[in-house]
Amino acid sequence: MTSTSVITLRQVRKNYGALEVLKGINLEAREGEVISLIGSSGSGKSTLLRCINLLETCHDGVIEFCGEPVRWQGSGVTRQPADKAQVIRMRTQLSMVFQQFNLWAHMTILGNVIEAPVTVLGRDRNAAVEEALALLDKVGIADKAEAYPAQLSGGQQQRAAIARALAMKPKALLFDEPTSALDPELEQEVVKVIQQLAAEGRTMVLVTHDMKLAHDVSSHVIFLNQGVVEEEGPPDAVFGSPKTDRLRQFLHATSPAVAGA
Amino acid sequence: MKSLIKGTVAGMIVSVALSGMAMAQTIRMGTEGAYPPYNFINDAGQVDGFEREVGDELCKRAGLTCEWVTNEWDSIIPNLVSGNYDTIIAGMSITAERDKVIDFTQDYYPASPSFFVAMSGQSVDLKGGVIAAQAATIQAGFVAESGATLVEFATPDETIQAVRNGEADAVLADSDFLAPIVAESNGELEVVGQERIGGGIGMGIRESDGDLKAKMDKAIGSMKADGTLNTMIKKWFGDDAATF
Amino acid sequence: MFEFCVEPSQLQGLTWLSCYLTTGKHMAFYTSFGTVLLLLALTAPTALLFGFCGAVASRSAIAPLRWIGRTYVAMVRGVPDIVFFLFVPIALDQGFEYIRHMALCPEVTEPIRRGNDFVVCTAAKLPLNADPQWMHETYGFLLAVLSFAIVFGAFAGNTLRGAFEAVPKAQIETAQAYGMTSRQLFWRILLPQMWIYALPGLSNLWAILTKATPLLFLLGVEDIVYWARELGSMKTSAFSYPHPNWQLWYFLGLLVFYLLLTWVSDRAFARLMARFNLGQGRTGSDTAAAGVGR
CATH class of the missing domain: 3.40.190.10 (Periplasmic binding protein-like II)
Structure with missing residues (x-):
């Protein structure tokens, strides 16, 4: 039995001026799947992720969310989502975790976690607080609920950001290089949380430089190179027996340890 | 009782009818308040001086209610013209140059050196x-x-x-x-x-305010005629002061 | 004031001084300190409101609103203050009277502008000629408040606009990613974060506003500078309390007043800033605290 598709991208294209950064990408994330996007800087993987929750507008191609296609107006570089309400609805079901955490600086950690559920989803505040505390406990920073973001370490901030993402009870989580801004010793605490989420069967799309993480948590790995899917497949295949030279080179350059495994 | 009410109502009607005129009778006198003995602010904070006394008498004779306002010398003419007050009574000599912008009454103080x-x-x-x-x-x-x-x-x-x-x-x-x-x-x-520079001192009035100018001219004339003006000049400027 | 002050010329020393310092004119001087403080108390929030509207308008997605906002901020900033202070009250006053003239005496056919003169019908005068002096003074004072608010509102608008721009894009983008509408984003994220960037500029503006209060005199309001100059100037025996030029002492008094005012304001802003910093958890530099090097 195949599970239902949460995110589907077909022939997604995007230009920055004359430069085509996404040249017809296909991607499908089914329920419970973890899709990792790997590739060198400038390969377009972060842009692709941002196109999924419509922070960036792709200029051609189809984006479907749980079978519902994004409605567009205009075409080419002037293409825009046609229905603001649809955009907001989709975003509330796709929680994003950013490289730089992007916790709202003027709110406490607890405030950050309950903000969108209360303001955007209109959830009951007390219930939201209760859930938020449980989530903070889950990511291991229950004692930081009343602290402000700047008082936390990077790893703590990123875990708070993950709690914020989970608080939306999203259909899928989007991770944009969640560990890249962290010192190596802090990286592991975030990696653990992501591994735990993967184990829970959450649907996730993960852009990462961390090949070990991608190898460990992914059900499917996509290697992007210069705006095209150069190679894709199950993690063991992609990392174990890369078919293209480019992927081999990339893996060798980034993390020799994993490439050798 | 009834007649009293009638009388009151009639009175109100009359007063409403007259209110337009009553308002017209309040004149705002603009002065500098820093040029003794012509005009100055006395220790009680009131406008005082020769011009205060002359002005009050002129208003009485012309049947006008007067309010005194002070204004910086620099902007005293512009503010008259834009209607912040109705006269300038501030030791202002009558000159041809000023006469192009505003009107002057006849002098209420003769040319002095x-x-x-x-x-x-x-x-x-x-x-x-x-x-x-x-x-x-x-x-x-x-x-x-x-x-x-x-x-x-x-x-x-x-x-x-x-x-x-x-x-x-x-x-x-x-x-x-x-x-x-x-x-x-x-x-x-x-x-x-x-x-010896300049002519006498007159009251500045907006060029469009011919009515007021006529009233003030007449009042100044009468004060000259009965000697009250000379008495005031002597009181404020001493017995040697030039009189009319 | 005191009973023994009946014959000032007979008084000596401290008695003379106590009588002198309690004349009606001195009372007006003391009251004018209140006038200045009241002006500040009314102008600051009004200017902030104007500035806020200007800043929001200048960032609006609606083009005409944006033009109005930008024109307001740019225009007032481009013109010297003093020109504005001379122009705005006259323009406002004549504008109000013009509207009242049109509404109240439509039967008058003569033009309002006759040569140099600006003549509206008696009923359209603001305040009416027959109104008591305090109404004229209050009206003049409110015109002054409005003029100050317009001028300082433009400066505040510029400061606030800059502060809005200074809020990191990532903070806004995150709010969008979590499905906030632009309205929610504005009230929940942009506005609360903007103040920390605006506060230094606003504190500076407050200092300038404080120092600009002597311009009140230009607008026909008898403020502390007017009274200090008037009281301090040499008094001949036409006055009850003749004295030589004492302006130095009066202005020294003003100096102390303004220094005190600045000192109190500085402390107030320091506390406000500390509160905002605490609220935003910005103990050190923001990026450094986040452990991020860009």
Whole structure:
């Protein structure tokens, strides 16, 4: 039995001026799947992720969310989502975790976690607080609920950001290089949380430089190179027996340890 | 009782009908309040001086209610023209230049000489030295023409200060303003010259306000005729002052 | 004031001084300190409101609103203050009277502008000629408040606009990613974060506003500078309390007043800033605390 598709991208294209950064990408994330996007800087993987929750507008191609296609107006570089309400609805079901955490600086950690559920989803505040505390406990920073973001370490901030993402009870989580801004010793605490989420069967799309993480948590790995899917497949295949030279080179350059495994 | 109510109602109707006129009868008198003895703010904070007394009497004779307002000398004409008050009664000499912008009543104070005042015992070059005068006065105009270096000040008091602290060699202003200052300076200041400049002092009125001008002209005329004006001049400027 | 002050010329020393310092004119001087404080108290929030509207308008997605906002901020900033202070009250006053003239005396056919003169019908005068002096003074004072608010509102608008721009884009983008509408984003994220960037500029503006209060005199309001100059100037025996030029002492008094005012304001802003910093958890530099090097 195949599970239902949460995110589907077909022939997604995007230009920055004359430069085509996404040249017809296909991607499908089914329920419970973890899709990792790997590739060198400038390969377009972060842009692709941002196109999924419509922070960036792709200029051609189809984006479907749980079978519902994004409605567009205009075409080419002037293409825009046609229905603001649809955009907001989709975003509330796709929680994003950013490289730089992007916790709202003027709110406490607890405030950050309950903000969108209360303001955007209109959830009951007390219930939201209760859930938020449980989530903070889950990511291991229950004692930081009343602290402000700047008082936390990077790893703590990123875990708070993950709690914020989970608080939306999203259909899928989007991770944009969640560990890249962290010192190596802090990286592991975030990696653990992501591994735990993967184990829970959450649907996730993960852009990462961390090949070990991608190898460990992914059900499917996509290697992007210069705006095209150069190679894709199950993690063991992609990392174990890369078919293209480019992927081999990339893996060798980034993390020799994993490439050798 | 009934007739009383009737009377009250009738009274109200009349007063409503008259209110337009009543309002017209309140005149705002604009003065500087810094030019004794013409006009100044007394210790109680009220406008006082020769012009206050003359003005109140003129208003009484013309059947007008008067409110006194002070305004900086610099902007005293613009604010008359834009309607902030209805007359200028501020020791303003009648000149052709001003007459282009506003109208003047007949003079209520005759032309009086202007004095040069300097620190005692100094030889002052009145034609080539530095002379202080209040800005936008006939005296300032005179100094500018005379070849002397003119330094202008916003208030009359500052012109005196300029002489005392050496910024100016002498000050040129109305003799009536300077005389008491010299007299009370314990010999520090002295009159070093005098000039006849300008005509008499009149009341400035908007050019479009012909009615008011006529009323004031008439009132001034009557004060001249019965001698009250001369009495007031003597009271404020001394027995030697020029009269009508 | 005191009973023994009946004959000032007979008084000596401290008695003279106590009588002198309690004349009606001195009372007006003391009251004018209140006038200045009241002006500040009314102008600051009004200017902030104007500035806020200007800043929001200048960032609006609606083009005409944006133009109005930008024109307002740019225009007032480009013109010297003093020109504005001379122009705005006259323009406002004549504007109000013009509207009242049109509404109240339509039967008058003569033009309002006759040569140099600006003549509206008696009923359109603001305040009416027959109104008591305090109404004229209050009206003049409110015109002054409005003029100050317009001028300082433009400066505040510029400061606030800059502060809005200074809020990191990532903070806004995150709010969008979590499904906030632009309205929610504005009230929940942009506005609360903007203040920390605006506060230094606003504190500076407050200092300038404080120092600009003597301009009140230009607008026909008898403020502390007017009274200090008037009281301090030499008094001949035409006055009950003749004295030489004492302006130095009066202005020294003003100096102390303004220094005190600045000192109190500085302390107030320091506390406000500390509170905002605490609220935003910005103990050190923001990026450094986040452990991020860009």
